[in-house]
Amino acid sequence: MTHRSTLSIAAVLLFAPALAFSLERVAAPDDADVYFITPFADEAFEGPVTVRMGLRGMGIAPAGVEVEGTGHHHLLVNMPLEEVDLDTSLHFSDQTRHFGGGQTEGTLDLPAGTHTLQLLFMDYRHVSFDPPVVSEQITITVR
Numbered sequence: 001m002t003h004r005s006t007l008s009i010a011a012v013l014l015f016a017p018a019l020a021f022s023l024e025r026v027a028a029p030d031d032a033d034v035y036f037i038t039p040f041a042d043e044a045f046e047g048p049v050t051v052r053m054g055l056r057g058m059g060i061a062p063a064g065v066e067v068e069g070t071g072h073h074h075l076l077v078n079m080p081l082e083e084v085d086l087d088t089s090l091h092f093s094d095q096t097r098h099f100g101g102g103q104t105e106g107t108l109d110l111p112a113g114t115h116t117l118q119l120l121f122m123d124y125r126h127v128s129f130d131p132p133v134v135s136e137q138i139t140i141t142v143r
């Protein structure tokens with residue numbers, strides 16, 4: 001091994017933690033479905049928005065608890081599904097909210113303007129099912 005290749009390997013190891021790990025996705029039941037109970041598409045709000053999340057064909061378990069056929073809710077806020085790496089754990093941010101306690105309801109404090117919301121149901125590792133269990137994307141307005 002030359003000195004140069006040793007350096008390259010060191011560089012790869014050094015930067016590897018910054019790269020997303022690709023994880024095997026678990027198949028979702030055919031009838032799995034996630035949907036908004038509230039808000040409604042194109043609804044307008046003053047103040048906080050209460051999001052109620054519905055689920056069919058699967059069960060809810062807290063993050064970190066591996067039980068077949070279960071997962072927990074995630075809410076994408078102004079984040080297109082195409083920008084989510086479905087093969088790795090979803091990061092935590094204001095745009096990618098986790099309900100890892102198994103919650104089916106949450107409150108959003110959003111600035112005035114229009115916002116897109118989309119639910120993404122993921123497994124105990126925060127990894128998408130295959131195919132993804134995802135709601136339609138809705139747009140709401142905060143005044």
Ligand SMILES: [Cu+2]
Nearest residue numbers: 063098100126
């Ligand atoms: Cu999560």
